[in-house]
Amino acid sequence: MKLSELEFFLEDFLLACQSKNLSPKTLSSYEQSLKLFILYLKNEHGLEDVKRVKAGHIRQYVAYVQERGKYTVVNKETSKNINHPQNRRDYKKRVSNVTINNYIRNIKVFFNWLEQEGELHKNPVQTIEQIKTERRQKLGITQEEFSQLLSQFDYTKFHGYRNKVVTMLLQDTGMRISECLALTVEAIDFKHRMILVTKTKGRKERYVYFSQVMSRELKHHLKFKDRYSETDLLFPTTRNTELTIQSFEKQLKQVGRQVGLNIHPHQIRNNFARHYLLNGGDFYTLSRILGHSSVTVTEQSYMDLTREEIAKKYQQHSPLAKWNIK
Incomplete structure (x- = not known):
């Protein structure tokens, strides 16, 4: 089947992205969102x-997505018979502004690339701006809530203790769950209490650091793991395979419900960042630990501390109070 001009350029764009060694997740995002946009144009x-x-056309597409809602538009109609989007609870629900901004960003990247390739005389995305979004405050997890969460894992079973250690490591290091589950035993440096993270979002290796408490827990986990598994993976399944993100998320949600928490791995990463800052950490170091592309990204992500937390931190750092002026 002959490709249209837009379809041809999309295929060429994706090949160019592959040559830049972009992550599969990024490539998939480009392909999915741009194919839907091209289908709309046609x-x-x-x-x-x-x-x-x-x-x-781009502004009308944004309005079209907002009006149609989630999962109402697919690239191939035959996929509806396989995925059954109409059975989803959020079918036709409003597409969030964050998601729409991702679509807009991908469209802009595509047309900017076309301009660089010399295929456009006038770039249609020059006047396109993203939708303003209201930042939702990231909910923190208290020390008491976290302790209650850990107590719900069944330490006597391999998967229960493994999941407890994963949860502790996320809170202690701020790693992404994908990075954590891909770790191997050799990545751990117990002498300097740091871990080399290789499978990162931006494909740039970095070190994260862990506490003395975490060090003891990791050593105990390794002894426990070796009784059930022979793989070099740090957090394997009993079949010596890599634990999937979906499986861990499901198990974490199950124990979270037992203590009244609706919890997700990324929420624990956010919680690490929150408490790192409240304990006096700086944005530059935090940005390096989290693996963000810039300090600006970190600042934008974690400037939404609650008023009470800001007030508490102020009392600890008030210049006048530290001068002890009476």
Whole structure:
């Protein structure tokens, strides 16, 4: 089947992205969102020529997505018979502004690349701006809540104790769950209490650091693991395979419900960052630990501490109080 001009350029764009060694997740995001946009241009406006795409088409696409809702548009109609999107609880629910901004960002990357390739005389994304979003405050987990959560894991079973140690390590290091579950035993440096993280979001290796408490727990876990597993993976399944993110998320949610917490691994990463800052840590070091692309990303992500937390931190660092002026 012959590709349209837009489809041809999309395939070329994806090949260019692959040559830059972008992550599979990023490539998948580009492909999925851009194929849906190209399909919209074809079905709603009869457009297949890249030079005919205007800024108005992009703005109308945003409105179209907002109006249609989640999972109502698919790249291939046959996929509906396999995935059954109409059975999802959030079918036709409003697409969040964060998701729409991701679509807009991907469209802009695509058309900016076309301009760099010399395929466009006038770039339609020049006047396109992202939608303003209201930042939702990240909910923190208290020390008491975290202790209650840990107490719900069944330490006598391999998977229960493994999941407890994973949860502790997320809170102690701020790693992403994908990074944590991909760790091997040799990545741990007990002498300097640090871990080399290799399978990162940006594909840049970095070190994260752990406490003395975590060191003791990791050593105990390794002895426990060796009774059940022969793999070099730090957190394997009983079948010596890598524990999937979905499986861990499901098990974490189950124990969370037992103490009234609706918890997700990324929430623990956020909690690490929150308490790191409240304990006097700086944004630059935190950015390095979290593996963010810049300090600005870290500042934008974690400036939403509650008023009570800010007030408490102020009392600890008030210049006048430290001068002890009476």
